[in-house]
Amino acid sequence: MxxxxxxxxxxxxxxxxxxxxDKVEPxxxxxxxxxxxxxxxFIKGYIHSxxxxxxxxxxxxxxx
Amino acid sequence: MxxxxxxxxxxxxxxxxxxxxDKVEPxxxxxxxxxxxxxxxFIKGYIHSxxxxxxxxxxxxxxx
Numbered sequence: 709m710x711x712x713x714x715x716x717x718x719x720x721x722x723x724x725x726x727x728x729x730d731k732v733e734p735x736x737x738x739x740x741x742x743x744x745x746x747x748x749x750f751i752k753g754y755i756h757s758x759x760x761x762x763x764x765x766x767x768x769x770x771x772x
Numbered sequence: 773m774x775x776x777x778x779x780x781x782x783x784x785x786x787x788x789x790x791x792x793x794d795k796v797e798p799x800x801x802x803x804x805x806x807x808x809x810x811x812x813x814f815i816k817g818y819i820h821s822x823x824x825x826x827x828x829x830x831x832x833x834x835x836x
Contacts, residue, residue: 713826732822744825755819758796758829760775761808765822 714741714761717756725749729765733770736768776827778805780822786830787807793829815828 714729715722726749731742738752756768778793779786790813795806802816820832 730823730825734821755822757798758819758822759794760824761794 712760712762712765714765714767716751716753717766717768725751725767739767741767751764760764774821775808776822776824776829778829778831780815781830781832789815789831796829803831805831 711728711730713724714726714732715724719730724759726741726743728743729741730744732750732755733740733742735750738750739754740750741751745754751769753767753769756766775792775794777788778790778796779788790805790807790811792807792808793805797804797806797815798820802814803814803818805813815831815833817831817833820830822829
């Protein structure tokens with residue numbers, strides 16, 4: 709399996725918001741994150757950075 | 773191995789720009805993409821979307 713975990717970074721802190729992320733797509737002023745299990749979350753933010761060897765997707769909130 | 777390949781999407785066309793991507797990080801008005809081999813590329817653009825099960829990182833150019 710080659711999915712990653714999604715974290716929100718805010719003030720140098722990482723908060724895990726979803727495991728086993730498959731897709732991240734732009735959606736109405738933010739992004740929609742979809743796991744391999746079909747779980748979905750909408751975040752008003754954007755993809756900040758990736759560390760795929762560490763299985764990490766970093767997301768920043770739009771106003772953060 | 774759980775890296776992805778990076779593609780630029782432009783006019784509904786995907787162009788492969790780097791294989792085996794590890795890190796993607798913001799850098800001076802664009803993003804820096806680093807492969808597991810240490811190869812680096814700078815793109816004046818941003819991470820548009822991800823499809824990790826398909827090993828795909830989509831990048832859009834800032835002016836595109």
